[in-house]
Amino acid sequence: MKKWIWTIVAVVIIAVIGGVTFTSHHITQKAYTAAMTTGRQAVSKENYSIAESAFQDALRHRTNDQQAQGHLTQTQNFVSAQSAMSDHEFSTAKSDYTKVKNAKSGSSMLRNRAKTALKLLKTVQLKAETFQDVYDQALTQNQGQSYEASNATLDRIFKDAAAKQSYYTNIYNHAVDLRSANNKAIKHGGDGTSDPSSSTPNSASSSADSSSANASSDSSSSSRTTGLTNSEKQAAKNYKGSNEFTVKKSQTEINGKAITAAQIASARKTLSAINVPAGSFSDQDIRTGLIAANKAGISFKAYAQKTYK
Known part of the structure; x- marks a missing residue:
């Protein structure tokens, strides 16, 4: 008799535990589904902050869920891309939009928006x-x-x-x-x-730079070595390249105006910006490049990219 009683008790306990487990799972599943639905609807309405919160909530109900994580990551990348676009950080925007477009799990709506954004970005x-x-x-x-x-x-x-x-x-x-x-x-x-x-x-220039450049341009090529020591004069004479001591006045001017130290400094910055070692060029090399760019009707940057790279 006692054996039957214990059997019944055990069955009741198992049933209760099973019922609680089933109910808990059902509640969790319902909450997860609701969170995912809210997130998708928010994406549709472009309410991305709400979408992020909803997908995070879904992950709390179902940890490590690939679908919820995929939607969350994709949404975060899209928001990051939009922010980068607004800040004119186009390379970052392109990278993030590409991640959204290539996401294996997530919203097809966001993938399509990313594709459209990438086309615009290319034009921009x-x-x-x-x-x-x-x-x-x-x-x-x-x-x-x-x-x-x-x-x-x-x-x-x-x-x-x-x-x-x-x-x-x-x-x-x-x-x-x-x-x-x-x-x-x-x-x-x-x-x-x-x-x-x-x-x-x-660009920035000082009166000292301007005075120095003008004084240099007003002298003829034959007088450019004035003030040099004998050894310096000989070095200038023996130099096979081009510098301020071995060129004609016309080779230091643009449209009849002396190329200033400020222009040379700006050109060196341009070279550095395009990864060309500016230190390998003498000041006269820079002047020659500026003159060539002006004659070609293009920027020094464009000339340097074409000639030096």
Whole structure:
């Protein structure tokens, strides 16, 4: 008799435990499903912060769930890509959008949005590079004191309706500043003399640099070794390359104006920016490059990329 009683008790206990387990699993599954549904709906409405929270909630109900984790990671990458796009960090945006597009698990809606964004990004990058090249050319012309020509080059930016889009804010503002500097120089000189109270955007020059450069350009090639020691004169005479002591006056000028120390310093920065060792070039090598770029009607950056890389 007692044996039957214990059997019944055991069956009841097992049934109760099984029922509790089943109920708990059912509740967990229901909460997980609800969280995933909320996340997907939020993605559809582009409420990505809500979507992230919902997918995180789903993971709390079902730890290490690949579907929930896939949706969460994909959403986070998409948000990161959008933020990078707004900050004009195009390479980062491209990387994150690509991760969203290639996600093996996640939202097909986000994958399609990423594909569309990548197409836009390609267009934006090409346009940004074009604007940058135009600006670099205009800056070189400004540094050569060809202010009207610089303004004419900048018009290629200002006449492009896309230039005022948020993606190009930085380069557009630089172009506005350069045009302002050009106009001041034209107003105060009229003959290409820069305004002494203003400075060229993205370059810096001192009166000492300017005086030194002008003094150098006003002397003839035969008098460039004045003030040198005998050994220095001999070294300049024996030098087979080009430097300030072995060239004609015309080889140190752009449009009749001396190439300044500030222009040379700016050109060296450009070389470093494109991973060309600037230290391997003498000042005269830099002048020669600036003159060649000006004659070709292109920026020094474009000339350097074509010639030195």
